Amino acid sequence: MTAPVPIITIDGPSGSGKGTIADQLAQTLGWHLLDSGALYRLLALAAQQRGITEPEQHRAELAKLAVSLPIEFRPDSSGNSKAWLDGVDVSGAIRQPQISGLASRVAAIPEVRTGLLQRQRGFLRLPGLVADGRDMGTVVFTEAPLKIFLTASAEERAKRRYKQLKAKGESVNIARLYREIEERDRRDRNRKVAPLRPAANAIVIDSTEMSIQKVLDEILSLHYKLDLSL
Numbered sequence: 001m002t003a004p005v006p007i008i009t010i011d012g013p014s015g016s017g018k019g020t021i022a023d024q025l026a027q028t029l030g031w032h033l034l035d036s037g038a039l040y041r042l043l044a045l046a047a048q049q050r051g052i053t054e055p056e057q058h059r060a061e062l063a064k065l066a067v068s069l070p071i072e073f074r075p076d077s078s079g080n081s082k083a084w085l086d087g088v089d090v091s092g093a094i095r096q097p098q099i100s101g102l103a104s105r106v107a108a109i110p111e112v113r114t115g116l117l118q119r120q121r122g123f124l125r126l127p128g129l130v131a132d133g134r135d136m137g138t139v140v141f142t143e144a145p146l147k148i149f150l151t152a153s154a155e156e157r158a159k160r161r162y163k164q165l166k167a168k169g170e171s172v173n174i175a176r177l178y179r180e181i182e183e184r185d186r187r188d189r190n191r192k193v194a195p196l197r198p199a200a201n202a203i204v205i206d207s208t209e210m211s212i213q214k215v216l217d218e219i220l221s222l223h224y225k226l227d228l229s230l
């Protein structure tokens, strides 16, 4: 029998710090990383490129795309990790606000979620996987021994997003960001399939008042404790 591949799942709403934490955790442990939100974003971008503005009316087509879409995660020539669609670096394009909204609608389609399931599980490889998303602990990797649910208040998450976008030189309105975050949260929490919620055995960490380093240290200490007890 082969040894099971260790997994840490990190779920939570947008702006909770999941992406940064998952990335740093994977680097610290030397494990693979699955940014499952990027898969939904890539699919949303592919839909937009095909002129689809109402994803709910193109369920079968999107489900097919979910299985067959030519996507890759690999570094560019400077060594920075990037997302590629059809051989084109779309890392910037998939972070546009319009794609965020479309991704959340695409992600609410059950056939799309089923289509992406095996793809996500394909990321599971030794020496281990850090999986970042909304349903990593509840649906995709239910067997994970360590499940984290990372939250922060909506105000704090809007502030973080505001700072990120400002640093990139984008003109942003914090009230609008807050509204968009609330709208996306509402859709992600209330959808019928795989709604955003902590797994029964998840450890909930509220990062509103915590630095990234503090969250990371807490997860690492949970991981090492669990590792010792196995």
Ligand code: DC
Pocket: 014, 036, 037, 038, 040, 041, 100, 103, 104, 105, 107, 108, 132, 133, 134, 135, 136, 184, 188
């Ligand atoms: O984490 P993110 O903001 O990049 O995710 C983009 C959208 O995809 C978000 O609205 C929620 C959705 N998503 C999902 O439904 N399930 C996941 N495992 C990851 C993301």
